[in-house]
Amino acid sequence: MSDITNPTPKKETSMRRRMLAEFWFYFSENKGAVLGLALMVILIFIAVFAPIVAPHDPIQQYRDALLVPPVWEDGGDWRFLLGTDAVGRDMLSRLIYGARFSLFIGVVVVGLALLGGVTVGLIAGYYRGAVDTVIMRMMDVILAFPSLLLALVMVAILGPGLLNAMIAIAIVLQPHFVRLTRAAVLNELNRDYVTSARVAGASPFYLMTRTILPNCLGPVIVQATLSFSNAILDAAALGFLGMGAQAPTPEWGTMLAEAREFISRAWWVVTFPGLAILITVLAINLMGDGLRDALDPKLKRS
Amino acid sequence: MSTAINAVDLKKHYEVGGGMFRKPGLVKALDGASFTLDAGKTLAVVGESGCGKSTLARLVTMIETPTEGSLDIEGKPADSSSVDHRKAVQIVFQNPYSSLNPRHKIRTILEEPLRLNTDMSAEDRGKRAAQTMERVGLRPEHIERYPHMFSGGQRQRIAIARALMLNPRVLVLDEPVSALDLSIQAQVLNILADLQAELGLAYLFISHDLSVVKHIADDVMVMYLGKVVESGAAKDVFANPRHPYTKALLSATPNADPVAKKERIVLTGELPSPLNPPAGCAFNPRCAYASDKCRTSAPALEKLGDVEVACYHPVG
Amino acid sequence: MGLLDIQNLSVDFQTAGGLFRAVDGVDIQCERGEILSIVGESGSGKSVSMLAMMGLLPWTAKINADKMVFDGKDLTKISKRERRKIIGKDMAMIFQEPISSLNPCFTVGFQLGESLKLHLGMNRAERKKRSIELLELVGIPAPETRLSAFPHQLSGGMNQRVMIAMALSGDPKLLIADEPTTALDVTIQAQILDLLVSLQKEKEMALILITHDMGVVAETAERVQVQYAGQRVEEQHVTGLFTDPHHPYTSALLNALPERAVGRKLPSIPGVVPGQYDRPTGCLFAPRCAHVQDDCHGNVTRQSAELGNALCNHPLNAKVTA
Numbered sequence: 001m002s003d004i005t006n007p008t009p010k011k012e013t014s015m016r017r018r019m020l021a022e023f024w025f026y027f028s029e030n031k032g033a034v035l036g037l038a039l040m041v042i043l044i045f046i047a048v049f050a051p052i053v054a055p056h057d058p059i060q061q062y063r064d065a066l067l068v069p070p071v072w073e074d075g076g077d078w079r080f081l082l083g084t085d086a087v088g089r090d091m092l093s094r095l096i097y098g099a100r101f102s103l104f105i106g107v108v109v110v111g112l113a114l115l116g117g118v119t120v121g122l123i124a125g126y127y128r129g130a131v132d133t134v135i136m137r138m139m140d141v142i143l144a145f146p147s148l149l150l151a152l153v154m155v156a157i158l159g160p161g162l163l164n165a166m167i168a169i170a171i172v173l174q175p176h177f178v179r180l181t182r183a184a185v186l187n188e189l190n191r192d193y194v195t196s197a198r199v200a201g202a203s204p205f206y207l208m209t210r211t212i213l214p215n216c217l218g219p220v221i222v223q224a225t226l227s228f229s230n231a232i233l234d235a236a237a238l239g240f241l242g243m244g245a246q247a248p249t250p251e252w253g254t255m256l257a258e259a260r261e262f263i264s265r266a267w268w269v270v271t272f273p274g275l276a277i278l279i280t281v282l283a284i285n286l287m288g289d290g291l292r293d294a295l296d297p298k299l300k301r302s
Numbered sequence: 303m304s305t306a307i308n309a310v311d312l313k314k315h316y317e318v319g320g321g322m323f324r325k326p327g328l329v330k331a332l333d334g335a336s337f338t339l340d341a342g343k344t345l346a347v348v349g350e351s352g353c354g355k356s357t358l359a360r361l362v363t364m365i366e367t368p369t370e371g372s373l374d375i376e377g378k379p380a381d382s383s384s385v386d387h388r389k390a391v392q393i394v395f396q397n398p399y400s401s402l403n404p405r406h407k408i409r410t411i412l413e414e415p416l417r418l419n420t421d422m423s424a425e426d427r428g429k430r431a432a433q434t435m436e437r438v439g440l441r442p443e444h445i446e447r448y449p450h451m452f453s454g455g456q457r458q459r460i461a462i463a464r465a466l467m468l469n470p471r472v473l474v475l476d477e478p479v480s481a482l483d484l485s486i487q488a489q490v491l492n493i494l495a496d497l498q499a500e501l502g503l504a505y506l507f508i509s510h511d512l513s514v515v516k517h518i519a520d521d522v523m524v525m526y527l528g529k530v531v532e533s534g535a536a537k538d539v540f541a542n543p544r545h546p547y548t549k550a551l552l553s554a555t556p557n558a559d560p561v562a563k564k565e566r567i568v569l570t571g572e573l574p575s576p577l578n579p580p581a582g583c584a585f586n587p588r589c590a591y592a593s594d595k596c597r598t599s600a601p602a603l604e605k606l607g608d609v610e611v612a613c614y615h616p617v618g
Numbered sequence: 619m620g621l622l623d624i625q626n627l628s629v630d631f632q633t634a635g636g637l638f639r640a641v642d643g644v645d646i647q648c649e650r651g652e653i654l655s656i657v658g659e660s661g662s663g664k665s666v667s668m669l670a671m672m673g674l675l676p677w678t679a680k681i682n683a684d685k686m687v688f689d690g691k692d693l694t695k696i697s698k699r700e701r702r703k704i705i706g707k708d709m710a711m712i713f714q715e716p717i718s719s720l721n722p723c724f725t726v727g728f729q730l731g732e733s734l735k736l737h738l739g740m741n742r743a744e745r746k747k748r749s750i751e752l753l754e755l756v757g758i759p760a761p762e763t764r765l766s767a768f769p770h771q772l773s774g775g776m777n778q779r780v781m782i783a784m785a786l787s788g789d790p791k792l793l794i795a796d797e798p799t800t801a802l803d804v805t806i807q808a809q810i811l812d813l814l815v816s817l818q819k820e821k822e823m824a825l826i827l828i829t830h831d832m833g834v835v836a837e838t839a840e841r842v843q844v845q846y847a848g849q850r851v852e853e854q855h856v857t858g859l860f861t862d863p864h865h866p867y868t869s870a871l872l873n874a875l876p877e878r879a880v881g882r883k884l885p886s887i888p889g890v891v892p893g894q895y896d897r898p899t900g901c902l903f904a905p906r907c908a909h910v911q912d913d914c915h916g917n918v919t920r921q922s923a924e925l926g927n928a929l930c931n932h933p934l935n936a937k938v939t940a
Contacts, residue, residue: 018634196461453890453891
């Protein structure tokens with residue numbers, strides 16, 4: 001048994017690769033998910049390299065070129081591929097920079113909601129009883145409001161602005177994470193390995209964070225991707241209502257709001273930001289579906 | 303020989319189904335079990351589902367506290383906050399697919415009890431984990447793998463290794479081989495026998511499989527609906543069962559010998575609900591020997607020859 | 619001619635790591651009114667071959683067979699619609715977990731009635747009458763009241779009886795029982811096995827009993843087929859199999875039974891059943907076999923019926939029978 005003294009690290013990496021291969025096998029079964037992933041990769045690339053990709057500064061106003069239509073329309077200008085808005089800013093550059101905001105909003109909102117929701121859900125599921133009842137009824141109250149309305153009220157209290165809008169949306173999205181985590185914890189709590197850790201003398205904190213939490217993350221990750229698109233939509237809606245990002249920030253929702261009055265004269269100022277939101281949300285949702293297929297063992301075929 | 307566990311009249315009652323406006327029902331999951339388990343010996347607890355054998359396991363491992371009765375571990379009253387007691391009693395579960403944390407490496411799984419209860423250095427923990435893996439017949443170089451990369455039998459070895467990490471005196475084995483294939487079952491039973499001989503472990507072996515019990519146990523305790531109906535040395539109980547239930551259980555166990563003469567007692571009826579147990583002896587509705595006395599008062603466990611039986615009309 | 623004749627059945631599953639062969643060239647023959655037991659450990663493909671025959675496998679499974687004839691009908695040729703007509707009526711199956719095999723949303727009576735309506739086209743009154751008869755047949759007390767019970771209100775044993783009643787609703791010629799008593803307590807297991815055997819005698823149907831429990835096999839089966847890693851390694855009459863096994867695997871398996879143990883130590887089989895990635899060439903049991911010889915890693919020959927049709931180059935007790 002010479003290999004007892006010589007551990008074989010090569011085999012371990014191949015194991016990990018096999019796990020990854022399995023994940024990809026299930027993920028790639030879903031063609032929509034692969035499309036979504038591709039779109040997301042492009043989007044992230046554009047957002048990260050916005051200063052290089054964008055032909056113009058997003059807030060630079062070209063006074064000589066107000067409401068220029070896209071190039072393929074009559075009167076189009078090759079300088080402005082997707083035309084300009086009412087104050088002469090390049091649409092394409094604004095959309096490209098807008099991707100940054102949208103992704104930033106998604107990451108921050110989902111991060112906040114995830115952190116809060118998972119913590120609260122973990123506590124509710126682990127302690128059960130009165131703690132659980134109080135927490136879950138509170139979550140029910142939040143869920144009872146139409147989400148946008150609640151976010152709107154909260155922004156009204158906190159004051160308009162992108163940061164406050166993000167906090168408000170995070171609070172609105174949080175109950176979904178709480179519920180999901182709690183359900184997963186309840187499911188895991190009766191498993192033998194949790195009992196086994198308890199027999200070994202694990203403290204409640206240890207049980208919650210080290211033993212149970214890692215096993216609950218699958219569905220939470222799926223919910224996180226789907227919430228990502230919700231966050232972008234809600235932020236755009238708040239922006240559109242003037243409660244989110246403020247002008248001249250090239251945020252897609254805010255862009256839509258500014259362009260409202262030109263809807264009949266210059267279709268491109270409204271259509272492109274809307275299209276950008278649509279494509280992003282669609283890509284994320286497609287990807288989330290694929291992720292669920294790959295991560296949910298119940299849907300797996302052996 | 304030292305006594306590892308001494309239990310006197312252990313009881314565990316649960317309240318169930320209580321709603322806001324409903325009175326909760328009382329389930330007597332375990333209703334008076336007394337036994338002594340000596341170091342190096344195996345006590346088998348036998349019975350069908352709902353007989354209280356798993357509840358007994360939860361009490362002995364101090365996951366739950368008894369409603370009544372006393373439990374002594376190595377001569378001192380059981381105390382779940384005592385590190386010594388926690389170290390002394392460890393458990394191996396039936397299903398090796400759910401008893402190992404799927405997100406943890408074998409290293410983490412094995413080292414966890416040490417990290418929680420001792421101040422060993424990481425290096426010492428790793429050494430001890432590797433040693434224990436070898437002892438249960440696993441290759442120490444697999445320590446960085448995850449549980450799903452192992453077969454059921456190997457997982458059960460990992461579970462046993464984990465239980466051994468703290469040098470326990472008592473292992474509670476909750477149906478440790480019933481989820482395993484026959485060829486693997488033999489491997490695991492052999493490991494358990496070796497470990498017992500080597501380390502002088504006491505086993506509380508919980509099982510419904512009488513052929514396994516017959517092979518491994520020194521003493522047997524047969525339970526029915528929370529109560530002990532017969533207990534004694536395994537050879538006595540198997541050779542000459544005195545309680546009608548023990549006799550029925552033995553005869554219902556399929557014998558892997560197609561030419562053997564079969565004298566089968568097929569019990570009629572089902573196990574009664576523990577929420578609403580029959581009056582008198584719990585076994586009376588299914589018993590061929592039941593009399594009026596059995597339907598009104600419950601017999602106590604009494605010495606009868608070499609064994610103890612709770613029955614007014616012992617057979618054999 | 620037999621009731622069921624399957625020749626050279628193979629089932630491959632598409633997985634992330636390529637094709638996985640779950641059933642490997644298995645032959646199954648079953649006569650009318652016979653009890654055949656297919657015994658094997660997990661991963662031996664014993665359930666998969668039956669599911670393949672009934673067309674109940676997911677689409678990732680690729681099924682190949684030289685011949686698959688049931689009751690004179692070639693199952694490989696007929697349409698899915700025709701196959702559905704046979705399954706559940708002439709050929710029925712019961713499973714290991716009785717509680718999850720029944721739909722928890724509907725009463726026992728409704729589910730029994732459904733299968734009667736589907737296969738026999740009975741009207742409501744006939745269905746009710748027949749349902750009560752069936753429940754009586756499987757030994758359920760007070761069948762009239764049990765008809766309106768939901769599965770979760772009955773015990774595991776009762777649910778298994780309901781499953782058997784449903785399987786019997788179409789008067790099947792073949793009943794396949796896949797580990798029917800594994801999830802049940804010992805005393806209930808004895809009841810269910812007795813019931814299955816008495817029904818089999820009474821209805822003169824064939825019974826294929828899939829199990830891993832040697833005790834159950836010994837007490838119920840007439841003919842036994844042992845499977846290992848997707849292959850049929852031995853087939854014998856039950857008494858012959860237990861007294862005179864010819865394949866080393868069968869022999870080792872029997873020796874591993876705790877009730878046959880002489881000393882404290884059980885004779886165990888080293889190693890594990892080969893998986894998808896470590897399938898040996900030649901005899902699949904060779905890496906674990908105590909009687910392995912050099913030629914075991916090459917071609918493996920199928921022995922004659924006198925030697926239990928053992929798939930082995932060096933069958934045990936060859937001289938005794940020769």
